[in-house]
Amino acid sequence: MQFFDNLNTLKVITGILDLLIVWYVLYLVINAIKGTKAIQLLKGIFFILIGRSVSDLLDLTTTTRLFDFVLEWGFLAVIVIFQPELRRALEQLGRGSLFKRNTSHLKVDKKKLTGDMVKAVQYMAKRRIGALIVIEKETGLQDYIETGIPIYASISSELLINIFIPNTPLHDGAMIIQGDKIATAASYLPLSDSSKIQKSLGTRHRAAIGLSEVSDAFTVVVSEETGAISVTYNGRLRKDVSLEVFEALLTEHWFSAHLDKKGVTDNAGN
Template sequence: MQLTHLFENVSMLKIITSILDLLIVWYVIYLLINAIKGTKAIQLLKGIFFILIGKTVSDFLGLTTTSRIFQIVLEWGFLAIIVIFQPELRRALEQLGRGSLFKRGNSNSKLDKAKLTEAMVKSVQYMAKRRIGALIVFEKETGLQDYIETGIPIHADISSELLINIFIPNTPLHDGAMIIQGDKIATAASYLPLSDSAKIQKSLGTRHRAAVGISEVSDAFTIVVSEETGAISVTYNGGLRKDVSIEVFEALLTEHWFNTEAVKKGESTNARE
């Protein structure tokens, strides 16, 4: 009887430790996802997930060659992951040391779409009339944390007065890109990758090339106000729309910022065409 009771206790202990083991693994995965969320690495993680699915399907269907290719990719993938995710792994360890990895971000922000749109349109229109150069990037699904870290943290509410003041010439923050996350100004004076496309007109400056560059590596929507002409341009999906009217700009802004369907006006000029 005592032996049976002992076996029951051992079995119960094994169940508890197994559950605890599973919870720890899931929590580590959760922390890992939190660490890379908001960076380009999350897109690479999706790619790895699809490779695993492809390997499973190939094995199930008996596709020998395809399955072998996937196997080689997975075998060498470990080293590739260390190289590709090096910045994210470093950031995760730094956050772990500061204890910030365990803090939850504030996701209770409520977007006042009309007020935000009005502030953005008013500031862009003001800067266009006075030929104040500006470069504003809106983060969408692809995280821009790598580029946010190159700038000066702002973390401020959006207002037309603040937007205009940041881009006033000869001020410390006017040079570089402003990055918008949700309804907040995340950073100013950030560095963006420059596009190497030969299709971009040589008359266009660094702001336009940076705007196209960020649209080539992410799904971000970017506004450019030309310092030379005051013209308003936007970039998205690797394409450049130049000299858009304020009405077209507002429609595109609403569509891309809030994922609201808008009526397309004007014609696009794709930087890759």
């Protein structure tokens, strides 16, 4: 009798261990694809699974077969489409970087960040120094970050300006900001092929629009021809914005709930 009790206890322990392993593997997978477009795919998969369950519950035969077909061939499509993300996840697993915790939760000052950005953009606009600055929001930009030169430095107006000084190694391409850090410089962005874009707009504007078409990022463009300040977000381009409008849009898009979760405060003393 005691043998069977011990056997049942062992089954419970192994069952719990099995669940913990599965949840930990899922945690590692989510960490691996976090910051990439693949996270949007994960949301789509959850939607398909929920739709499959609802259609089966309501006995919607044709809809259920459609969901089954998508699930059957979707796995192969995921491997083909997201091969770079899968490769990166395996590389991170090999380096052990999947097991590292993110400890970047230091509080910073919203007013200082905004002031530094506005000061830098104003300086570059007056001197017609071309610039392309991307602020990451909810959609991860890791794919584009990996095309640039890693910086991972605190934001200051001097550093922002210095990176875009002409004829320096980092002035071409985009600077990408994650939270309150400059993640990378000289990154490549997807160019928009929209026929609605004016012919007079250059590569920086097309890259900014192109990124806004595939993500929710907020992008700042300073024209080196005119010194005009433009911004893009949600597939929309706003040209020739004033410093006041730029500052308002910057605050609206940069200091969203996504960034506030990382410990950003209105004042450094708070």
